[in-house]
Amino acid sequence: MLFAVKMDVDIPAGLDPDVRADLVAREKAYCQELQKSGVWRHIWRHVGRYANLSVFDVESNDALHDVLWRLPLFPYMRIDVTPLAQHPSDLAAQEV
Numbered sequence: 714m715l716f717a718v719k720m721d722v723d724i725p726a727g728l729d730p731d732v733r734a735d736l737v738a739r740e741k742a743y744c745q746e747l748q749k750s751g752v753w754r755h756i757w758r759h760v761g762r763y764a765n766l767s768v769f770d771v772e773s774n775d776a777l778h779d780v781l782w783r784l785p786l787f788p789y790m791r792i793d794v795t796p797l798a799q800h801p802s803d804l805a806a807q808e809v
């Protein structure tokens with residue numbers, strides 16, 4: 714199942730810089746591990762914002778929740794999830 718996930722990040726300005734750096738480094742490592750396993754299919758930056766638009770490929774709503782819940786930056790994110798279905802006009806989805 715594919716999901717579009719929008720993540721807006723809002724890390725408090727007063728957070729200890731070392732804690733912040735550790736969180737961001739762990740977030741990056743987790744994100745890249747999930748990309749390698751095929752779960753985190755795409756990640757795009759929203760221009761001019763500390764936000765991303767991502768596509769996840771998981772087995773269920775519960776699996777997506779589990780993945781998102783484990784994000785190191787989860788406590789500092791607003792997350793919006795949109796389940797995706799195939800579009801009938803998508804050439805890439807049509808058999809030749």
Ligand SMILES: O=C(O)C[C@H]1C=CC(=O)O1
Pocket residue numbers: 720722740741742744763764765786
């Ligand atoms: O930078 C972000 O958009 C937040 C988060 C998502 C992946 C990652 O490495 O950091």
